Amino acid sequence: MWSIWKARNLKIWQQVSDSTFTILEREKHLLEGWRIANCKQAPLRHDNSSSNTSSSHQNGDTNVQWRKPSVGRYKCNVDASFPNNSNKVGFGMCIRDSDGNHVRSKTMCFYPFCSIDVGEALGLYHALRWIQELQLTNVDFEVDFKRIADYFNKGHGDVTEFGFIMDSNIHFCNTYLKNSHVEFIRRQANEVAHALAKTATSSTSFLVFDDIPACISDLIFNEMT
Incomplete structure (x- = not known):
């Protein structure tokens, strides 16, 4: 209908x-x-971390820890959170420089609750526009939802809401952020953005942090050492 x-x-x-x-x-x-x-199988996360853990070790996948961007580039980690018994989705995004230093973080909330793929696509949608507002270039976006990175880099023609949002993301990036790209990483390498996304659901508006917020201070420190 x-x-x-x-x-x-x-x-x-x-x-x-x-x-x-x-x-x-x-x-x-x-x-x-x-x-x-609406899948109720708790062991299966939306980032496929459970199903891919053993295979990633067998294949020698080392993309499980956050890594600094190359010199002259920024990295923006993005994630969405879908709390149980809630009618909202939380978004978290964190920008760091080539030394691993925290540049800026942002949390946002979205109503009403939506499907996981649409929520993750919206997270990237807002991250791209935030980066453009900050007038940053040479940004590596990292997400832990593989379908996002796959569609961004080689997908097209999806006529669902997810496809419409992702097509808008691709067009926006090609227009304003030509030297940026989107990569898939494991959940273990995206803990900072995930923590921010979880925090976002307890707020009623967006928040921007110039200093490192308490919810990710330990994570930032551990990833820089």
Whole structure:
């Protein structure tokens, strides 16, 4: 019903006529996203950390610790948090320089609750625009949701809400942040952004930290040593 309603709105407000195939494909993607978001198997995290832990060790994957960006670049770690029994999603993002020093952090809250893939895509959406507002260049964005990095680097044509947001992210980055890119990392290398995202859900507005907030001070220190 949502897909049909969206097709109707596109027709009225944007003079875009969706084909029956497009409406059905959007419905299938939306339903699959809903099923994934409502999966109750606790051991399986949305970043696939449980299912990939053993294979990453077997394959010698060393991308499990946060690493400083190369000289002259910044790194922005991004994550989203989906607390149980809550109608909101928290976003956390942290910028650090090539020496590993904390530059700035930000937390945000989003209403209402959405699917995991849409929430993670929105986290990147806000991070990209924040970086552009700060007039920073040469930024490496890191996320622990593999579908985000995969779509950003080689995906297209997804007609779901996730696809619309990611297409906007790609266009924005290609326009304003041409020397930046998005990479997938393991959850262990994204603890700072995750801690910020969890903190965000206890606030009713966005917060920007020029100094290191208490919730990530130990994590920052440990990753710099």
